[in-house]
Amino acid sequence: MKAVIYARYSSDNQREESITAQVRACTEYAERQGYTVVKVYTDEARSAQTDDRPGFLQMIADIKAKRLVVDVVLVHKLDRFARNRYDSAFYKRELRRAGVRVESVLERLDDSPESVLLESLIEGMSEYYSKNLAREVMKGMKETAFQCKHTGGTPPLGYDVDKERNYIVNEAEAEAVRLIFSMYADGYSYNRIIDELNKRGLKTKTGRPFGKNSIHDILRNKKYAGYFTFNRSARKSPDGKRNNHASKPPEEIIEIPGGIPAIVTEELFRKAQARLERNRRLAQAASGSYRAREAYLLSGLIYCGKCDSRMVGTSGSYHTRVSREYRRRCYYHCNNAWRTKQCSARKVNKEEIEAYVIERLEEEVFSTRAIRKLASRLYKQYIRELKDTEGENKYLAQEIRTVEQQITNVVEAITIGGQIKTLVEQLKSLEMRKAILEARLLEWRHRHEQSTFSLENIAAYLKAQRELLRSKDPVQIKQVLERFIEKVVVNPESIEITFKVTVDTHGGGGGSRTPVRKKDQPSLSERSLCFAFRPQAAHRQATLRLSLCVSLEGPQGERLPEYPY
Ligand SMILES: [Zn+2]
CATH class of the missing domain: 3.90.1750.20 (Putative Large Serine Recombinase; Chain B, Domain 2)
Incomplete structure (x- = not known):
């Protein structure tokens, strides 16, 4: 496997590691994984919020043009790759198309669905905190203003x-x-x-x-x-x-x-x-x-329950029977039904389904109760992952002591007049090993002290996302929907929403991320127009480490209203 390393240092963040330290950590990681590092790209002293990263763009260009054939891009932390979630998703997709994946030394993510979820959470949060930093800088400017x-x-x-x-x-x-x-x-x-x-x-x-x-x-x-x-x-x-x-x-x-x-x-x-x-x-x-600014908030997230194809935003004018005037309406329509007439699913009213999905999201993810619950679950999960790495800390400390002892031995050998040339070589390689171990220990501490994952911060993050959802700005609202909703499936008689919020579980083995859609499980509530958590399904889905998928299902017999063509 071939790898490139990408390291970036922004002067606006005093706490982060230097380029050298990042490269060292990546090199060490590559060694452990058995990767051959073929090239190192760096960017220095540029703000994390802009796209102004010549090294990074050069790397993307080299990979896309196949001037460089690699399997992996290594970064020290994911926020080195990009601070902006969409930017990051964009470039990751570009790389994936070229058959290249991104790996982070600190976050240890793979391509499993859980990792994708955690990644999206981590990225969402680091973007949020980067914006907070910008706000702090702004405060300083205000003083002069x-x-x-x-x-x-x-x-x-x-x-x-x-x-x-x-x-x-x-x-x-x-x-x-x-x-x-x-x-x-x-x-x-x-x-x-x-x-x-x-x-x-x-x-x-x-x-x-x-x-x-x-x-x-x-x-x-x-x-x-x-x-x-x-x-x-x-x-x-x-x-x-x-x-x-x-x-x-x-x-x-x-x-x-x-x-x-x-x-x-x-x-x-x-x-x-x-x-x-x-x-x-x-x-x-x-x-x-x-009208031109009409945004289809659910595009890319909404699917036809009949044929599994995407639903697309459409609009049409119709003629009222009474007043004989033309009016306009927007819908989501099964792509299959819309283009090839291969599916008989009806279209759904855009305003109604959007309002419904947002209402559910408010309730299931952003209500005060839900936030409290989700934050505590996420935090527990985070702590558990930290504990898993404690063995690593002990190992590193032990290794450093061993290397130090070896260094002392070599130095002693030199003073009593051994083979100077060989001993100096040995000394060099031991010093190098010590530096790498120390870098790893620093990484480990950094990971432990990372304050972004406190209970309060997770809750604050969720609350901030909720504010965005409540803003009148369709672009913001769409971003929140994309962050927290995995899929909306429109069945003839129910709507199923799968949220992607990362939570820990009730334990158990692996699971599938596909929402459970067994029709014979009754919904908790019999009231009409009321959708409820189904705890059985939730438990099964919660066997996942990081995702809780909840199927929301309408009571039987409920139908979406019909719409004029
Ligand atoms: Zn369809």
């Missing part, structure tokens, strides 16, 4: 910046700002405002005539009402590119009322905002752009 100083660039129209970088009003320019706000609040169109500005000979900060965009930007700028704002735009999109139009989540935007001199009154500003918002909604409704 609180002084309400100009942070660089050209100040906005109406303001100048003095020597201490404080904002001061430029009265000549402020006239244009006041005119724009009062005309807009009075209901004038952008065109009429531009005409008036031109008539008075007023220009933008760069001396050009006003356009609609510049007026829009001015109207939205809270500085004019005296608010100092900082960190408003999200600078980078997930792929690391600049994006000046996206806004940061509100809690990360710093806003200090009265932080700079106001040019328009609070009341006038609010009036203008109200009109902007009204117009925005009108424009949106007119263009129907909200």
Whole structure:
């Protein structure tokens, strides 16, 4: 087996091992596994959150182009491979296509389903904590921002910046700002405002005539009402590119009322905002752009119970019988039924099934009770795995003592005049062995002190995920669904949801991850529209180390409503 090593060191995390230590640990691991290391790729001093990793990308490119034929990519820890879960999943898939798998020295994962689950949990958490770190850094930046100083660039129209970088009003320019706000609040169109500005000979900060965009930007700028704002735009999109139009989540935007001199009154500003918002909604409704952003939250997770094929998002217009108007609806439809008509499964209403799945997830995974239970199970599992490695600690400590003794012996042999050349060679190799053992011992300690897996942190992680689920942002919601739901199967008379939450078990041997779907097991509850855990099935599934698969089944006779074509 051939392996490459990938090591990365980011200067923003003081606690992590140096590149040398990572490579050493990987080399030692490769020796133990019998792998031949053919190449080492490294990236240094770059933030873990960006994709800016030339060494890493070079490695991917080399493997994909078959310039390098290997079986394994070795990393010290999984978060060295990528901090972002999607990024990581993406590159792992790329590698898998080339027949290469990723192995981590510390996490000891293989390709079994349990490992895939644990991996997804570990990755989810390390992404979460990486975001927390970014928040801490932001705090530091806020300290400077609180002084309400100009942070660089050209100040906005109406303001100048003095020597201490404080904002001061430029009265000549402020006239244009006041005119724009009062005309807009009075209901004038952008065109009429531009005409008036031109008539008075007023220009933008760069001396050009006003356009609609510049007026829009001015109207939205809270500085004019005296608010100092900082960190408003999200600078980078997930792929690391600049994006000046996206806004940061509100809690990360710093806003200090009265932080700079106001040019328009609070009341006038609010009036203008109200009109902007009204117009925005009108424009949106007119263009129907909200439809384009419709997200199929369950795509990739939802399957047809009849033929096992994926269900895909579709939409269609229909004609109401009474009012004779066209309306639009979205569905999930069995791919087989939709494209080749080989399956007779009916489509299901998108809104209804999404709402139902989210409701179940809230209840089974994110309710306060469920979080408490899951966190404690996960933690116990984690502790058990740590205990399994205690033997390793003793072995390493023992080995280090042995090597130290051997070193002492060699040194003694040198002093009493032995074969210097041979002895020095021996000494070198013993020192090397000692260094490797010490690196492994460090690894072991690191693993034990890893604070991310405390009971509180697991619960906090789950709660944070729950907040994302409750956000109005479809992208966030979809990510949470992909993280915690393995599969939604739509049967003619029931819906089956398999959650993937990593938990420990009631003991027992191995098991299959396929949800149990025995129809003769009655559901716990007879109430209609009520789905329940089935403890028998849960126990059987819980024989897995890390996954609890629960089939949720509708009471008999329940049918999904029918939908018009
Ligand atoms: Zn089907």
